[in-house]
Amino acid sequence: MAQPNLMLDRGHDLIIMGREAVEAAEALLVDAGANVRSRVAVDRKIVDRVFVREQRAAHGLAWLATYVEAVRQLVAYADRMYRADRLGEIDLVTQDVFIDVVRKLEEQQWMLRAQLAGRA
Numbered sequence: 001m002a003q004p005n006l007m008l009d010r011g012h013d014l015i016i017m018g019r020e021a022v023e024a025a026e027a028l029l030v031d032a033g034a035n036v037r038s039r040v041a042v043d044r045k046i047v048d049r050v051f052v053r054e055q056r057a058a059h060g061l062a063w064l065a066t067y068v069e070a071v072r073q074l075v076a077y078a079d080r081m082y083r084a085d086r087l088g089e090i091d092l093v094t095q096d097v098f099i100d101v102v103r104k105l106e107e108q109q110w111m112l113r114a115q116l117a118g119r120a
Helices: 006-040 048-053 055-083 090-107 109-117
Strands: none
Touching (some): 006 090, 055 090, 055 109, 090 109
């Protein structure tokens, strides 16, 4: 009887967890984007002086967008390696990076919310 490939099983779990995290992070990004746009735009056009006044919120949105893209790319990489049956021990470093990125999103959520609310 063939032994199951534990690295591939772990990889599959990583991909499922990653997709769920991407969905949650993208939803937060959509909400944050709408929040910032509502604060810096008039008639759907960005007003420079308002944007400058709301730069903390804009910074929080940029930070969030960067982390969301990092999670997307990590999950896409792991998925490509898994589908090609090339997910090896070194690729599971992706899991550590992914967990670190998601942890930072969770830890910094309060700061992001404060920046979007204009209190940081």
